[in-house]
């Protein structure tokens with residue numbers, strides 16, 4: 001059993017990692033979906049109220065609220081799949097909650113690329129205003145860092161550097177999904193010569 005959590009700043013490649021997982025038949029639990037469904041529950045438009053409801057949930061149910069609400073969705077997927085990907089951790093409270101629930105079976109992957117690279121890719125993606133407007137991107141980034149995302153990234157088990165081609169990134173994610181639990185923390189760069197910029201952190205685990 002393995003639960004892979006992803007963390008990364010806007011445009012780093014979390015969505016791509018999730019789509020690689022889906023293509024490989026690995027179920028994906030998107031933490032943002034928990035917020036979107038709560039918006040609908042409250043009769044609010046998710047596109048406009050996402051940030052506000054995320055804050056409200058944390059205030060009402062505690063800082064790990066979104067992780068807490070994601071857990072049953074992960075459990076359901078684990079009934080039929082050995083590996084599940086959780087898209088988009090934001091805070092250390094959430095990380096602590098997943099570690100508490102899954103222990104060693106939880107592998108945190110930080111997807112990283114410099115601001116300029118992400119800004120460039122996002123302006124090509126153009127999903128919303130913060131994709132094309134660099135100032136809006138900075139604001140979004142600061143908000144996410146404000147939730148403690150930087151600290152979460154620092155605690156990652158695996159860092160995947162996404163500055164190379166999309167195909168190289170996809171290969172790296174596929175390798176991670178296939179990696180055996182016992183290899184956690186080891187460099188699996190053999191499939192790509194280890195050039196994909198993979199670093200690992202032992203975090204004192206055995």
Ligand SMILES: Nc1ncnc2c1ncn2[C@@H]1O[C@H](COP(=O)(O)OP(=O)(O)OP(=O)(O)O)[C@@H](O)[C@H]1O
Nearest residue numbers: 010011012013014015016121122125164165166169
């Ligand atoms: N290595 C790469 N080369 C080229 N384009 C890439 C690469 N990685 C990701 N992209 C593209 O960059 C854009 C941003 O990636 P993605 O949507 O996965 O980011 P994200 O981390 O999910 O961002 P957000 O948090 O804003 O949703 C997408 O259009 C994606 O296809």
